[in-house]
Amino acid sequence: MAIGLHTLEPAEGAKHRRKRLGRGIGSGHGKTCGRGTKGNKARDQIKPNFEGGQTPLHRRLPQKRGFKPVNKKIYSVVNLYVLEEHFSDGAEVTPEVLIQQGFVRELHDGLKILGEGNLTKKLTVRAHRFSERAKEAIEAAGGTVEVLPSLAR
Structure with a gap:
């Protein structure tokens, strides 16, 4: 016997009459x-x-004010003074290098470079986000900024 949509039916005893x-x-x-x-x-x-x-x-439970945004992005952050202290002139800074050297533990939604501190070295920095001040400081020192595509989580 051929099986088709028109021959399908529930197993014996699977359907019960409604209790009236x-x-x-x-x-x-x-x-x-x-x-x-x-x-x-x-x-x-x-x-x-x-x-x-x-x-x-x-x-019985205490009230908690506010709310927790569902789609909140969590970035691992690194400041300019870290790049200044630990990288030599002409170095390439990537999320992988920062994880390898222990400046970042986990990437979460990506890496963000923040503008605290001064930068005098010419660096190529690749990250998922940059603050305005960090971007300006890297470019002013003669370095380049490359924005990586965001991570899917």
Whole structure:
């Protein structure tokens, strides 16, 4: 027998008839409709967060103000004074070199060069982001700035 979309059907015993409530005494689900007698469960549906009269969890926990942005980018940062102290004139600075030398532990969303400190050496700096001051300082020292494509996380 060929299998096709028109021949597919659920396995034996996988489908059940819907329980029809409140259809008379003979149905077995009449009058109280399987809810028993009296009480909150018979009359209404209990809220999923109801804890039986105990102070609910959302009131026991302290409130935290503000919010946490879902798409926040976290950059590993390196300042200009680090480049000035640890790299020789004409060196190439890349995220891999900075990780290898221990200036950056993890890249997260990329590497950002910040402009704190002075730079006198001519460096080729490759990073994912640059602050305006860092970019100006590197170019003023005769170096070049290369923006790398952002990392997908």
